[in-house]
Amino acid sequence: MKYYNSILKKFLILIFGTSLSIAELTFDINWVPYVSYYISSVDVTTGKSEVPIFSAVLDPGDDEYEISIEFSIYINSEELGVDDYLIRLNTPFPFTITDKIVISNLDLDKNTNSITNINGQIIDIGSMEFEAMDFGDAADLLTSILLSGQLPNGTYTFSMIVTPVGGEPLGEPHIITITNQDLLQIISPGGSLADTTFNEIYTSYPVFQWSSDVCNIPGGCEYFIRVAEYKSDEHSSTEQAIEGVTVLPLDQTLGFTLVGSEVSTYRYPTDSGDLLPGKTYVWQVRKDMPTTSGTEQLLSDIAVFKVKDFSASGNTSLEVGDNSPTGMLLRSIIGDEFADRLFGEGGELAGMYTNGNITLNGERVDISAIQSLVSSGVPASDENGNNTFRPMEVLSVQVEN
Numbered sequence: 001m002k003y004y005n006s007i008l009k010k011f012l013i014l015i016f017g018t019s020l021s022i023a024e025l026t027f028d029i030n031w032v033p034y035v036s037y038y039i040s041s042v043d044v045t046t047g048k049s050e051v052p053i054f055s056a057v058l059d060p061g062d063d064e065y066e067i068s069i070e071f072s073i074y075i076n077s078e079e080l081g082v083d084d085y086l087i088r089l090n091t092p093f094p095f096t097i098t099d100k101i102v103i104s105n106l107d108l109d110k111n112t113n114s115i116t117n118i119n120g121q122i123i124d125i126g127s128m129e130f131e132a133m134d135f136g137d138a139a140d141l142l143t144s145i146l147l148s149g150q151l152p153n154g155t156y157t158f159s160m161i162v163t164p165v166g167g168e169p170l171g172e173p174h175i176i177t178i179t180n181q182d183l184l185q186i187i188s189p190g191g192s193l194a195d196t197t198f199n200e201i202y203t204s205y206p207v208f209q210w211s212s213d214v215c216n217i218p219g220g221c222e223y224f225i226r227v228a229e230y231k232s233d234e235h236s237s238t239e240q241a242i243e244g245v246t247v248l249p250l251d252q253t254l255g256f257t258l259v260g261s262e263v264s265t266y267r268y269p270t271d272s273g274d275l276l277p278g279k280t281y282v283w284q285v286r287k288d289m290p291t292t293s294g295t296e297q298l299l300s301d302i303a304v305f306k307v308k309d310f311s312a313s314g315n316t317s318l319e320v321g322d323n324s325p326t327g328m329l330l331r332s333i334i335g336d337e338f339a340d341r342l343f344g345e346g347g348e349l350a351g352m353y354t355n356g357n358i359t360l361n362g363e364r365v366d367i368s369a370i371q372s373l374v375s376s377g378v379p380a381s382d383e384n385g386n387n388t389f390r391p392m393e394v395l396s397v398q399v400e401n
Contacts, residue, residue, distance in 0.1 A: 024061030027162050027170040029054055033217035034292050035181055037151040041292035042073070044132045047089045048109035051292045054160055054174070058101040066094040066165040069125075071108050075133075077154030080140040086133050086156075092126040094165050105160075150291075153179050177216055181298065184212045184287050190303030193230070193238055199305045202329050203367060204275040205268045210285045210300060212264065217290070220262030224286040226255065227268070229279055230304060238282045238302040247273030247281070256286050278309035326354040329370060334397055348399050 032052050041051045058067070070090035076083050089108050099117040107115060110130035114122050135142040144152040158174040187209040191199045208225060215221035227248040228241050235241040249257040250273055259266045268275065275281060285300040308328060331339040342349045358365055373392050380390045 024063050025065050025067075025162075025164055025167075025170070026059040026061070027056065028059075029056040029160055029171060031158065031174045033219075033290065035215050035217060035221060035289040036291040036293075036296070037156070037178065038149050038291060038293040039145050039151060040149060042087060043109070044087055044135075046109045046111065047071075047087045047128070047130050047132070048111075049105045053105040053158060053292075055102070055104040056160055056162075058097060058103065058162060060097050060099070064096055064098040066096050068094045068163050068165075069103075070159070070161045070163075071105060072157075072159045074157040074159070075141075075151070075154055076157075077141065077152055079153055080138070080144060082133075082138050082141050082154070084133050084138070085131065086151075088131050089128050092129050095123055095125045097123065151178055179213055179216070181213050181215065181221075181287070181289055184210065184285060184298050184300040186210050186283075186285065186300050186303040190281075190283065190305035193304045199303075200308045200332075201305050202308050202326075204277070204307060205270065206275070206305070207366065207369075208266045208268070208283060208285075210264055212287055212298075215262065215289060221290075222261050222288045223259040223263055223266075224256035224288070225259050225266055225283065226257065226286075227272075227275075227281055227283040230282050232280075238304060241282045242284050242302050247275065248283075259285075275307050277307050280304060280306045326356050326358065326367060329367060330354065333370075333392075334394060338397065342399070 031054050041053075042049050068091045070088065072088040073086040074084070075086050089110065089112075097117065099119050099121065101115060101117045101123075103115060108128065110128050112128045113126060114124050116122050133141075141152065155175065155177050158176070159171060161169050161171040163169045189199065189201045189206050189208070210223075212221075212223075225248065226242065226246050228244055228246045230238060230241040235244065245252065246255075248268065249255075282302050282304050284302050287298040287300075289296045289298065334342075341347050343352070344350060356367075358367060358370060360369060378390050378392055
Protein backbone atom coordinates (compact mmCIF):
# COMPACT_ATOMS: atom_id res chain seq x y z
CA MET A 1 0.00 0.00 0.00
CA LYS A 2 1.32 3.36 -0.95
CA TYR A 3 0.10 6.81 0.00
CA TYR A 4 0.71 10.16 -1.64
CA ASN A 5 0.73 13.13 0.71
CA SER A 6 -0.61 15.54 -1.87
CA ILE A 7 -3.69 13.40 -2.39
CA LEU A 8 -4.23 12.88 1.33
CA LYS A 9 -4.02 16.61 2.05
CA LYS A 10 -6.42 17.47 -0.72
CA PHE A 11 -9.04 14.81 -0.28
CA LEU A 12 -8.54 13.53 3.29
CA ILE A 13 -9.46 10.00 2.27
CA LEU A 14 -7.68 6.65 2.28
CA ILE A 15 -6.43 5.21 -0.96
CA PHE A 16 -5.14 1.80 -1.89
CA GLY A 17 -3.26 0.47 -4.87
CA THR A 18 -0.91 -1.84 -6.69
CA SER A 19 2.56 -1.63 -8.18
CA LEU A 20 3.50 -3.32 -11.45
CA SER A 21 6.64 -3.12 -13.57
CA ILE A 22 8.25 -4.33 -16.76
CA ALA A 23 12.06 -4.17 -16.91
CA GLU A 24 12.74 -0.73 -15.39
CA LEU A 25 9.31 0.77 -16.17
CA THR A 26 7.34 0.99 -12.93
CA PHE A 27 3.60 1.66 -12.75
CA ASP A 28 2.05 2.40 -9.35
CA ILE A 29 -1.70 3.03 -9.18
CA ASN A 30 -3.94 3.85 -6.25
CA TRP A 31 -7.75 3.67 -6.40
CA VAL A 32 -9.91 5.89 -4.22
CA PRO A 33 -12.66 3.90 -2.41
CA TYR A 34 -16.29 5.06 -2.53
CA VAL A 35 -19.54 3.41 -1.50
CA SER A 36 -21.59 5.22 -4.16
CA TYR A 37 -20.65 6.83 -7.44
CA TYR A 38 -22.71 9.76 -8.69
CA ILE A 39 -22.98 10.03 -12.44
CA SER A 40 -22.33 13.76 -12.11
CA SER A 41 -18.76 12.91 -11.11
CA VAL A 42 -18.04 11.79 -14.70
CA ASP A 43 -19.20 13.64 -17.82
CA VAL A 44 -20.24 10.78 -20.09
CA THR A 45 -20.09 13.09 -23.12
CA THR A 46 -16.39 13.94 -22.65
CA GLY A 47 -15.00 11.50 -20.06
CA LYS A 48 -14.01 14.39 -17.80
CA SER A 49 -14.02 13.57 -14.07
CA GLU A 50 -14.78 15.95 -11.23
CA VAL A 51 -13.55 13.76 -8.36
CA PRO A 52 -10.44 11.59 -7.94
CA ILE A 53 -10.91 7.96 -8.92
CA PHE A 54 -7.26 6.96 -9.23
CA SER A 55 -3.74 8.39 -9.03
CA ALA A 56 -0.84 6.74 -10.82
CA VAL A 57 2.93 7.14 -11.15
CA LEU A 58 4.84 6.07 -14.26
CA ASP A 59 8.59 5.81 -13.72
CA PRO A 60 10.88 4.80 -16.62
CA GLY A 61 13.95 4.74 -14.38
CA ASP A 62 17.08 5.53 -16.39
CA ASP A 63 15.55 4.46 -19.73
CA GLU A 64 12.96 5.86 -22.08
CA TYR A 65 9.84 4.06 -23.21
CA GLU A 66 7.16 4.43 -25.83
CA ILE A 67 3.81 3.74 -24.20
CA SER A 68 0.08 4.09 -24.74
CA ILE A 69 -2.53 4.48 -22.00
CA GLU A 70 -6.20 3.61 -21.61
CA PHE A 71 -8.70 4.49 -18.88
CA SER A 72 -12.14 2.89 -18.80
CA ILE A 73 -15.18 2.21 -16.65
CA TYR A 74 -17.10 -0.96 -17.49
CA ILE A 75 -20.51 -1.82 -16.03
CA ASN A 76 -22.18 -5.20 -15.66
CA SER A 77 -25.69 -5.07 -14.23
CA GLU A 78 -27.92 -8.11 -14.67
CA GLU A 79 -30.72 -6.18 -12.99
CA LEU A 80 -30.72 -3.57 -15.77
CA GLY A 81 -29.48 -5.79 -18.58
CA VAL A 82 -26.30 -3.75 -19.13
CA ASP A 83 -22.88 -5.19 -20.01
CA ASP A 84 -20.85 -2.45 -21.69
CA TYR A 85 -18.33 0.35 -21.27
CA LEU A 86 -19.65 3.43 -19.54
CA ILE A 87 -16.68 5.40 -20.86
CA ARG A 88 -13.34 4.55 -22.45
CA LEU A 89 -10.40 6.89 -23.16
CA ASN A 90 -7.16 5.94 -24.87
CA THR A 91 -4.21 7.61 -26.58
CA PRO A 92 -4.28 7.38 -30.41
CA PHE A 93 -0.60 6.45 -30.71
CA PRO A 94 2.38 5.64 -28.44
CA PHE A 95 4.27 8.53 -26.86
CA THR A 96 7.72 8.68 -25.29
CA ILE A 97 8.46 9.14 -21.59
CA THR A 98 11.93 9.78 -20.19
CA ASP A 99 11.03 11.01 -16.71
CA LYS A 100 8.54 10.16 -14.01
CA ILE A 101 4.89 11.12 -14.66
CA VAL A 102 2.16 11.53 -12.06
CA ILE A 103 -1.28 11.20 -13.62
CA SER A 104 -4.88 10.80 -12.43
CA ASN A 105 -8.31 10.50 -13.98
CA LEU A 106 -8.67 14.27 -13.44
CA ASP A 107 -6.05 14.73 -16.16
CA LEU A 108 -7.88 12.70 -18.80
CA ASP A 109 -10.81 13.49 -21.09
CA LYS A 110 -11.45 13.54 -24.80
CA ASN A 111 -9.91 17.02 -25.08
CA THR A 112 -6.63 15.98 -23.44
CA ASN A 113 -3.71 16.19 -25.90
CA SER A 114 -0.71 16.45 -23.55
CA ILE A 115 0.56 15.50 -20.10
CA THR A 116 3.40 16.91 -18.01
CA ASN A 117 6.22 15.01 -16.33
CA ILE A 118 7.66 15.88 -12.91
CA ASN A 119 10.24 18.19 -14.50
CA GLY A 120 7.54 20.29 -16.13
CA GLN A 121 8.15 18.96 -19.63
CA ILE A 122 4.97 18.88 -21.73
CA ILE A 123 4.52 15.62 -23.65
CA ASP A 124 2.31 15.48 -26.73
CA ILE A 125 0.03 12.44 -26.57
CA GLY A 126 -2.35 13.34 -29.39
CA SER A 127 -6.09 13.89 -28.97
CA MET A 128 -7.54 11.19 -26.77
CA GLU A 129 -9.85 8.73 -28.48
CA PHE A 130 -13.15 8.54 -26.61
CA GLU A 131 -16.22 6.34 -26.59
CA ALA A 132 -19.21 6.26 -24.26
CA MET A 133 -22.27 4.11 -23.72
CA ASP A 134 -25.25 4.77 -25.96
CA PHE A 135 -28.01 5.34 -23.42
CA GLY A 136 -30.53 4.85 -26.19
CA ASP A 137 -29.67 1.16 -25.91
CA ALA A 138 -29.78 1.20 -22.11
CA ALA A 139 -33.11 2.84 -21.24
CA ASP A 140 -33.41 1.13 -17.83
CA LEU A 141 -29.93 2.29 -16.84
CA LEU A 142 -30.71 5.85 -17.89
CA THR A 143 -33.98 5.80 -15.93
CA SER A 144 -32.20 4.52 -12.82
CA ILE A 145 -29.53 7.21 -13.09
CA LEU A 146 -32.08 9.97 -13.64
CA LEU A 147 -34.07 8.87 -10.57
CA SER A 148 -31.16 8.55 -8.14
CA GLY A 149 -28.27 10.40 -9.75
CA GLN A 150 -26.10 7.41 -8.84
CA LEU A 151 -24.63 4.51 -10.72
CA PRO A 152 -27.08 1.64 -10.08
CA ASN A 153 -26.37 -1.71 -8.47
CA GLY A 154 -23.91 -3.80 -10.43
CA THR A 155 -20.30 -4.80 -10.89
CA TYR A 156 -18.00 -2.07 -12.17
CA THR A 157 -14.52 -2.54 -13.54
CA PHE A 158 -12.24 0.50 -13.43
CA SER A 159 -9.11 0.09 -15.54
CA MET A 160 -6.02 2.19 -16.13
CA ILE A 161 -3.77 0.29 -18.52
CA VAL A 162 -0.25 1.24 -19.62
CA THR A 163 1.13 -0.66 -22.60
CA PRO A 164 4.81 -0.30 -23.59
CA VAL A 165 5.58 -0.83 -27.27
CA GLY A 166 6.67 -4.43 -27.63
CA GLY A 167 5.72 -5.23 -24.03
CA GLU A 168 2.79 -6.59 -22.05
CA PRO A 169 0.06 -4.29 -20.66
CA LEU A 170 0.58 -3.07 -17.08
CA GLY A 171 -2.30 -2.48 -14.73
CA GLU A 172 -4.69 -4.65 -12.74
CA PRO A 173 -8.42 -3.90 -13.11
CA HIS A 174 -10.11 -2.45 -10.05
CA ILE A 175 -13.42 -4.32 -9.65
CA ILE A 176 -16.10 -3.07 -7.27
CA THR A 177 -19.66 -4.13 -6.54
CA ILE A 178 -22.12 -1.32 -5.94
CA THR A 179 -25.17 -2.11 -3.82
CA ASN A 180 -27.87 0.15 -2.44
CA GLN A 181 -26.97 1.45 1.01
CA ASP A 182 -30.49 2.14 2.23
CA LEU A 183 -30.81 -0.39 5.07
CA LEU A 184 -30.13 0.76 8.62
CA GLN A 185 -32.49 -1.08 10.94
CA ILE A 186 -32.48 -1.06 14.73
CA ILE A 187 -32.73 -4.54 16.24
CA SER A 188 -32.65 -3.94 19.98
CA PRO A 189 -33.32 -2.66 22.53
CA GLY A 190 -36.60 -0.86 22.07
CA GLY A 191 -39.46 -0.34 19.71
CA SER A 192 -42.26 2.16 19.40
CA LEU A 193 -43.25 4.76 21.97
CA ALA A 194 -46.71 3.20 22.20
CA ASP A 195 -45.51 0.13 24.11
CA THR A 196 -42.61 0.85 26.43
CA THR A 197 -43.81 -1.91 28.79
CA PHE A 198 -42.93 -4.52 26.17
CA ASN A 199 -39.66 -2.69 25.45
CA GLU A 200 -38.41 -2.69 29.03
CA ILE A 201 -34.79 -3.68 29.62
CA TYR A 202 -33.23 -5.02 32.80
CA THR A 203 -29.85 -3.32 32.82
CA SER A 204 -28.48 0.22 32.79
CA TYR A 205 -25.76 -0.87 30.37
CA PRO A 206 -27.59 -2.38 27.39
CA VAL A 207 -26.00 -3.66 24.20
CA PHE A 208 -27.36 -1.75 21.20
CA GLN A 209 -27.78 -3.78 18.02
CA TRP A 210 -28.61 -2.81 14.45
CA SER A 211 -28.40 -4.18 10.92
CA SER A 212 -27.13 -2.54 7.74
CA ASP A 213 -25.71 -3.21 4.29
CA VAL A 214 -22.00 -4.02 4.12
CA CYS A 215 -19.81 -1.26 2.68
CA ASN A 216 -17.53 -2.89 0.11
CA ILE A 217 -14.60 -0.56 0.67
CA PRO A 218 -11.40 -0.89 2.73
CA GLY A 219 -12.15 0.04 6.31
CA GLY A 220 -15.90 0.03 5.72
CA CYS A 221 -18.37 2.73 6.73
CA GLU A 222 -18.40 4.47 10.10
CA TYR A 223 -21.28 4.19 12.57
CA PHE A 224 -22.36 6.67 15.23
CA ILE A 225 -24.93 6.47 18.03
CA ARG A 226 -26.86 8.85 20.26
CA VAL A 227 -29.13 8.26 23.28
CA ALA A 228 -31.43 10.76 25.01
CA GLU A 229 -34.09 10.66 27.71
CA TYR A 230 -37.70 10.95 26.57
CA LYS A 231 -39.83 13.11 28.87
CA SER A 232 -43.54 13.02 28.10
CA ASP A 233 -44.13 16.38 29.77
CA GLU A 234 -41.42 18.08 27.68
CA HIS A 235 -41.28 16.22 24.38
CA SER A 236 -44.08 15.99 21.85
CA SER A 237 -42.29 13.34 19.81
CA THR A 238 -39.32 11.01 19.82
CA GLU A 239 -37.71 13.26 17.20
CA GLN A 240 -37.84 16.20 19.59
CA ALA A 241 -36.32 14.08 22.36
CA ILE A 242 -33.43 12.72 20.28
CA GLU A 243 -32.58 16.23 19.07
CA GLY A 244 -32.49 17.50 22.67
CA VAL A 245 -30.02 16.87 25.47
CA THR A 246 -28.25 13.52 25.02
CA VAL A 247 -26.88 11.21 27.70
CA LEU A 248 -24.68 9.68 25.00
CA PRO A 249 -22.65 11.60 24.04
CA LEU A 250 -22.38 13.76 27.15
CA ASP A 251 -20.63 16.44 25.07
CA GLN A 252 -23.61 18.20 23.50
CA THR A 253 -21.46 19.69 20.73
CA LEU A 254 -20.85 16.24 19.22
CA GLY A 255 -24.39 15.20 18.40
CA PHE A 256 -23.34 11.54 18.01
CA THR A 257 -20.70 9.23 19.49
CA LEU A 258 -18.43 7.36 17.08
CA VAL A 259 -18.89 3.60 17.46
CA GLY A 260 -16.48 2.32 14.80
CA SER A 261 -16.33 0.97 11.26
CA GLU A 262 -18.44 -1.94 10.03
CA VAL A 263 -19.84 -2.74 13.47
CA SER A 264 -23.40 -3.63 14.42
CA THR A 265 -23.28 -3.73 18.24
CA TYR A 266 -22.26 -1.31 20.96
CA ARG A 267 -22.43 -1.64 24.72
CA TYR A 268 -23.52 1.44 26.63
CA PRO A 269 -20.35 2.80 28.29
CA THR A 270 -20.01 3.05 32.06
CA ASP A 271 -18.51 6.55 31.80
CA SER A 272 -21.51 8.09 30.04
CA GLY A 273 -24.71 9.49 31.52
CA ASP A 274 -26.60 7.04 33.72
CA LEU A 275 -29.64 5.23 32.35
CA LEU A 276 -31.92 5.43 35.36
CA PRO A 277 -34.54 2.84 36.42
CA GLY A 278 -38.07 3.88 35.49
CA LYS A 279 -36.88 6.33 32.81
CA THR A 280 -37.68 6.12 29.11
CA TYR A 281 -34.96 6.64 26.50
CA VAL A 282 -34.68 7.05 22.75
CA TRP A 283 -31.73 6.07 20.57
CA GLN A 284 -30.64 6.28 16.96
CA VAL A 285 -27.77 5.15 14.74
CA ARG A 286 -26.06 7.09 11.94
CA LYS A 287 -24.03 5.60 9.10
CA ASP A 288 -21.45 7.73 7.26
CA MET A 289 -20.64 6.66 3.69
CA PRO A 290 -17.93 8.12 1.41
CA THR A 291 -19.31 8.86 -2.08
CA THR A 292 -18.07 10.78 -5.09
CA SER A 293 -20.40 13.57 -3.98
CA GLY A 294 -18.95 13.74 -0.46
CA THR A 295 -19.82 11.93 2.77
CA GLU A 296 -23.47 10.91 2.94
CA GLN A 297 -25.27 10.14 6.17
CA LEU A 298 -27.99 7.54 6.67
CA LEU A 299 -30.12 7.70 9.83
CA SER A 300 -32.01 4.81 11.39
CA ASP A 301 -35.48 5.10 12.83
CA ILE A 302 -35.69 6.14 16.47
CA ALA A 303 -36.26 3.33 18.97
CA VAL A 304 -37.67 3.68 22.48
CA PHE A 305 -36.92 1.61 25.57
CA LYS A 306 -37.51 1.85 29.30
CA VAL A 307 -35.18 0.77 32.09
CA LYS A 308 -36.98 -1.55 34.49
CA ASP A 309 -37.58 -0.08 37.96
CA PHE A 310 -37.44 -2.98 40.41
CA SER A 311 -38.35 -0.80 43.36
CA ALA A 312 -41.57 0.58 41.85
CA SER A 313 -44.60 0.30 44.09
CA GLY A 314 -47.41 -1.91 42.84
CA ASN A 315 -44.98 -4.23 41.08
CA THR A 316 -46.71 -7.55 41.76
CA SER A 317 -43.74 -9.52 40.45
CA LEU A 318 -41.80 -8.43 43.54
CA GLU A 319 -44.17 -10.36 45.74
CA VAL A 320 -43.20 -13.78 44.42
CA GLY A 321 -39.85 -15.30 43.54
CA ASP A 322 -36.66 -14.01 41.94
CA ASN A 323 -36.62 -10.26 41.25
CA SER A 324 -33.09 -9.98 39.89
CA PRO A 325 -32.64 -8.72 36.28
CA THR A 326 -32.20 -12.30 35.09
CA GLY A 327 -35.17 -13.49 37.08
CA MET A 328 -37.36 -10.68 35.76
CA LEU A 329 -36.29 -11.49 32.21
CA LEU A 330 -37.23 -15.13 32.74
CA ARG A 331 -40.61 -14.01 34.08
CA SER A 332 -41.20 -11.86 30.98
CA ILE A 333 -40.52 -14.89 28.76
CA ILE A 334 -42.61 -17.55 30.49
CA GLY A 335 -45.31 -15.23 31.85
CA ASP A 336 -46.31 -14.18 35.36
CA GLU A 337 -48.78 -17.02 35.93
CA PHE A 338 -46.30 -19.79 35.19
CA ALA A 339 -43.49 -17.95 37.03
CA ASP A 340 -45.69 -17.67 40.14
CA ARG A 341 -46.37 -21.41 40.02
CA LEU A 342 -42.64 -22.18 39.75
CA PHE A 343 -41.28 -19.69 42.29
CA GLY A 344 -44.32 -19.37 44.57
CA GLU A 345 -45.04 -21.34 47.71
CA GLY A 346 -45.02 -25.05 46.94
CA GLY A 347 -43.51 -24.50 43.49
CA GLU A 348 -40.59 -26.50 42.09
CA LEU A 349 -38.31 -23.45 42.38
CA ALA A 350 -39.71 -21.95 45.58
CA GLY A 351 -37.02 -20.06 47.43
CA MET A 352 -34.57 -20.31 44.53
CA TYR A 353 -32.92 -17.49 42.58
CA THR A 354 -31.17 -17.22 39.25
CA ASN A 355 -27.37 -16.97 39.32
CA GLY A 356 -27.19 -14.76 36.23
CA ASN A 357 -25.63 -17.44 34.00
CA ILE A 358 -27.49 -17.80 30.69
CA THR A 359 -26.68 -20.27 27.91
CA LEU A 360 -28.06 -20.21 24.38
CA ASN A 361 -27.49 -23.25 22.16
CA GLY A 362 -24.84 -24.42 24.60
CA GLU A 363 -22.91 -21.13 24.72
CA ARG A 364 -22.80 -18.58 27.53
CA VAL A 365 -24.42 -15.27 26.49
CA ASP A 366 -25.06 -11.87 28.02
CA ILE A 367 -28.53 -10.97 29.27
CA SER A 368 -28.76 -8.38 26.46
CA ALA A 369 -28.72 -11.17 23.84
CA ILE A 370 -31.89 -12.66 25.33
CA GLN A 371 -33.43 -9.21 25.68
CA SER A 372 -32.85 -8.76 21.96
CA LEU A 373 -34.71 -11.98 21.18
CA VAL A 374 -37.59 -10.95 23.42
CA SER A 375 -37.94 -7.43 22.02
CA SER A 376 -37.04 -7.99 18.34
CA GLY A 377 -37.64 -11.66 17.67
CA VAL A 378 -35.60 -14.44 16.12
CA PRO A 379 -33.54 -13.70 12.97
CA ALA A 380 -35.15 -15.28 9.92
CA SER A 381 -35.57 -14.88 6.16
CA ASP A 382 -38.76 -14.11 4.25
CA GLU A 383 -39.88 -15.87 1.05
CA ASN A 384 -37.66 -13.55 -1.01
CA GLY A 385 -34.56 -14.31 1.04
CA ASN A 386 -34.55 -10.94 2.84
CA ASN A 387 -33.43 -10.78 6.45
CA THR A 388 -36.27 -10.33 8.90
CA PHE A 389 -37.33 -11.28 12.43
CA ARG A 390 -40.15 -13.49 13.71
CA PRO A 391 -41.65 -13.27 17.21
CA MET A 392 -40.08 -15.57 19.77
CA GLU A 393 -42.39 -18.40 20.81
CA VAL A 394 -42.04 -20.52 23.96
CA LEU A 395 -42.75 -24.13 23.02
CA SER A 396 -42.03 -25.75 26.37
CA VAL A 397 -40.40 -25.13 29.75
CA GLN A 398 -38.37 -27.75 31.59
CA VAL A 399 -36.94 -27.66 35.11
CA GLU A 400 -33.82 -29.76 35.58
CA ASN A 401 -32.01 -30.55 38.82
